[in-house]
Amino acid sequence: MLSKKICLVVCYFGSWPDSADLFLKSCQYNSSVDFLLFSDCGSLPHAPDNVRVVPMSFAEMKQRTSEQLEMKVALDRPYKLCDFKTAYGTILEDYLEEYDFWGCTDLDLVYGRIDDFITDDVLNQHDVIAARPWYLTGFFFLFRNCERTNQLYEQSRDHERVYQNDDHFSFIECNFAWQQLRNGTSIFDADTDIESMTEVIRREEQNGLQVHFSEMARESVDWRPLLWNRDRLTEGGREWLLFHFVFHKDHWAFSLPNWKRVPDSYYISKFGLWNRDTPLTGPLRDIDWSGILQRGTKKTVERLVGNSNSAC
Known part of the structure; x- marks a missing residue:
């Protein structure tokens, strides 16, 4: 204290x-x-x-x-x-x-x-x-x-x-x-x-x-997720003061979970968050993969259309 x-x-x-x-x-x-x-x-x-x-x-x-x-x-x-x-x-x-x-x-x-x-x-x-x-x-x-x-x-x-x-x-x-x-x-x-x-x-x-x-702050996630566990935020053996979603929150490949109640422990990955208590099913259940796929498809189509128009 x-x-x-x-x-x-x-x-x-x-x-x-x-x-x-x-x-x-x-x-x-x-x-x-x-x-x-x-x-x-x-x-x-x-x-x-x-x-x-x-x-x-x-x-x-x-x-x-x-x-x-x-x-x-x-x-x-x-x-x-x-x-x-x-x-x-x-x-x-x-x-x-x-x-x-x-x-x-x-x-x-x-x-x-x-x-x-x-x-x-x-x-x-x-x-x-x-x-x-x-x-x-x-x-x-x-x-x-x-x-x-x-x-x-x-x-x-x-x-x-x-x-x-x-x-x-x-x-x-x-x-x-x-x-x-x-x-x-x-x-x-x-x-x-x-x-x-x-x-x-x-x-x-x-x-x-x-x-x-x-x-003291982390603003991006690489291949290894961060763990938020009650009052600790860690990445491997390193502790962080905070994680800032600034570079992920509006990215098409990232989604925040639709939790009714935030769990006491969860992982933060480059694709989203999942409950630590369900390590096997959490990534499948808590990350909006369908939304990521839809947004990714839309981005790909826009890029292809843009390239096509540029070629003309």
Whole structure:
């Protein structure tokens, strides 16, 4: 159990994603962390005690954002909120006052054991925490709840441009320079259009900000499935903080199961999920192979038709 109070925030509007129950199940086993979901999607019947849905319309969120940031913001679609995440310490200040750390999470992921990675030592020694070595990760980060970190967004010379333009800038990460940073380029040398939050944080790190960027997340599956087992997420002998479905959820060869109740243990493969308690029949029963076949056939036909038209 952590001695620091942590809150992870989601602002999500429209309808809950298909992955919501998987997310909630993983929150259940991380009782030392609170989750605040600001949304107009309605209640979540399977939400554990540490998950609270705060009813809020997108219009109310836009108004609150303008008022708290004291500027007119370009916020006409929910996805644009991705650029505002590091300002939530200001925008949602009244909801976060009781916490030592606050941060953001996405709903299209499942957690392992959070306090295996975010320990008291890590919290005591750092102000900013992220799940990748190269950049601040929008799907999971933590900020110490203090004036310096809560106002870091103001240190970007481009923050007003970002907030007043409806385009998505990947502001809180690295302005789309993910591959450059993975290849070893410094954020200060990367070819970017704006000064992102990763650049701000790395600059402030030189002025004493304590930063912990570490490889804690998995976002793709190879030939070996991952195992989610209550409060542990493992791949072979390695444990992970979380699995993010971002690269699989919309792929034609992947499907989420139609479980009425999420099991206490399941496998995550590149094709879908299956109950660990049925190792022989689970992959056949829980993965939508017919849907995968239909989508794959459709993709093949579209590709052939496209090639044919190109040849003409």
